[in-house]
Amino acid sequence: xxxxxxxxxxxxxxxxxxxxxxxxxxxxxxxxxxxxxxxxxxxxxxxxxxxxxxxxxxxxxxxxxxxxxxxxxxxxxxxxxxxxxxxxxxxxxxxxxxxxxxxxxxxxxxxxxxxxxxxxxxxxxxxxxxxxxxxxxxxxxxxxxxxxxxxxxxxxxxxxxxxxxxxxxxxxxxxxxxxxxxxxxxxxxxxxxxxxxxxxxxxxxxxxxxxxxxxxxxxxxxxxxxxxxxxxxxxxxxxxxxxxxxxxxxxxxxxxxxxxxxxxxxxxxxxxxxxxxxxxxxxxxxxxxxxxxxxxxxxxxxxxxxxxxxxxxxxxxxxxxxxxxxxxxxxxxxxxxxxxxxxxxxxxxxxxxxxxxxxxxxxxxxxxxxxxxxxxxxxxxxxxxxxxxxxxx
Numbered sequence: 035x036x037x038x039x040x041x042x043x044x045x046x047x048x049x050x051x052x053x054x055x056x057x058x059x060x061x062x063x064x065x066x067x068x069x070x071x072x073x074x075x076x077x078x079x080x081x082x083x084x085x086x087x088x089x090x091x092x093x094x095x096x097x098x099x100x101x102x103x104x105x106x107x108x109x110x111x112x113x114x115x116x117x118x119x120x121x122x123x124x125x126x127x128x129x130x131x132x133x134x135x136x137x138x139x140x141x142x143x144x145x146x147x148x149x150x151x152x153x154x155x156x157x158x159x160x161x162x163x164x165x166x167x168x169x170x171x172x173x174x175x176x177x178x179x180x181x182x183x184x185x186x187x188x189x190x191x192x193x194x195x196x197x198x199x200x201x202x203x204x205x206x207x208x209x210x211x212x213x214x215x216x217x218x219x220x221x222x223x224x225x226x227x228x229x230x231x232x233x234x235x236x237x238x239x240x241x242x243x244x245x246x247x248x249x250x251x252x253x254x255x256x257x258x259x260x261x262x263x264x265x266x267x268x269x270x271x272x273x274x275x276x277x278x279x280x281x282x283x284x285x286x287x288x289x290x291x292x293x294x295x296x297x298x299x300x301x302x303x304x305x306x307x308x309x310x311x312x313x314x315x316x317x318x319x320x321x322x323x324x325x326x327x328x329x330x331x332x333x334x335x336x337x338x339x340x341x342x343x344x345x346x347x348x349x350x351x352x353x354x355x356x357x358x359x360x361x362x363x364x365x366x367x368x369x370x371x372x373x374x375x376x377x378x379x380x381x382x383x384x385x386x387x388x389x390x391x392x393x394x395x396x397x398x399x400x401x402x403x404x405x406x407x408x409x410x411x412x413x414x415x416x417x418x419x420x421x422x423x424x425x426x427x
Contacts, residue, residue: 038080039316041071046315057418059162059410061318061377065403068322079323087320087385094317094382096260097310099194099281102160103288104303106187117355121188123195125351125373126156130199132347133340140336141401146207147394150387153200154402155344157379158189162410163372166417176425181365185372188355193379194285198224200383201279208390227282230266234259234283235290242291242298252298253305256291260284314378321381321403324388330400337404345374345409368417368424375413376405 049063049070071078133152137143143151167182176182202223238259242252264280292299330337349370356366384402388395 035080035082038078038083041078042067042083042316042319045071046319050315057415059375059377059414061162061314061381062407062410064315064318065322065381065406068319069325069327069403070322071319072323072325074325074327075323084320084323087324087389090313090316090320091382091385092264094313094378095197095281096257096264096284097306097313098160098378098382099197099285100256100260100288101303101306101310102191102193103285104292104299104306106191106289106292117359118184118187120355121184121352121373122191124355125158125348126192126196126199128351128354129156129344129348132344136340136343140340141333141397143394143397146203147392147397150200150203150207150392150394151398151401152344153196153203154380154384154387154398155341155376155405156199156348157193157196157376158373159375159377159379159410159413160189160193162375162377162414163189163417166372166414166421170421170425174427175421176365176368178426179361179365181361181369181425185369189373194282197281197379197383198279200386201281202277204387204390204392205277207392223277223279224282226277227279228286230263230278231283231286231288232290234263235287236294238287239291239294239298243295249301249305253302253309256287256302257309259287263287318377318381321384321399321406324385324399325403326396326400330404333397333400334404337401338408341401341405341408348373364424368420371413371416371420374409374416376409380406 045067046064049067050060051063053063053066054060069075073079073081073084130149130152133155134145134148137148137151138145141148141151163185167186170182171177238256247255263283266283267278267280270276270278288299291302352370352373353366356369359366361369380402385395385399387398392398
């Protein structure tokens, strides 16, 4: 196992840095490293490391959503107004709708399976988008019209929305189909998860305000409570009409902490960023390692057409969100380009259907990896080239 971990970090970091030198997202190199050293490549990884992949993906989701909650100011959504709220869910819904139309004929999936695939593909990537938006804000590009702020706020909640839909769709598909009782799990999962997270977040925020703990200790406590909340989700039977989303609880707990003290939340978010620096290499390399190269080669063209098609639906959804706003045509076009990259969430949940034994598991995983390799460089390069031309300084 130690040799495998060494290969994951060395190869993932080396190819990631190479992509960085080529002005491509580093995560593309990490996925490529996983494909190279994985069981369908050179077969250099110990099976015991691959068996930990599911737990590592779950931990990655917890880190992603906690960072989003600690960094997201709800006042930003109110300031930007209606477009920011719409950007949280309309583009994702349009993309999932496009998947329901295109996936059955192209990949021969059922509608429930297409819904699961749509929920995996529909999330925008904070790993690609957030650093670019922060840089635009530093450079003053689009700031007067609130373009970077709009994309930052919308992208943060977009990921949460899609992850919740994914959990609901996979749970319903694993239970044998969509039924009325199962559909009740969606609103109850959201409401109970949000309530539990807020009830945990408020006392933790008060405790942090009174204690002299350093940010590292606070981050460890928050991470431990997050593990408990996500584990509580497993207690509820799969066929129950009442659901509970541990991931939503984690997000709301972090939001409660940010509401109490934005400065303290920023310090803890810094500790989570350090955790993510190591976790992302393991996550993306293991996702690449799980890809069946033979299957990807056979289905590659159809999946590329599918991903390109649903991106059109997504960009149409962004356009709808920006109707009757003060943004110019150029600024709207930039928002559409900025909302295309996919990476982090796809890596975290792409292999979950396969680990659950769902018939569409291999298809979903392969599509997730192809989406990362296709859209992450395309979106990053698109934002880099178009920002100076489409946004005003």
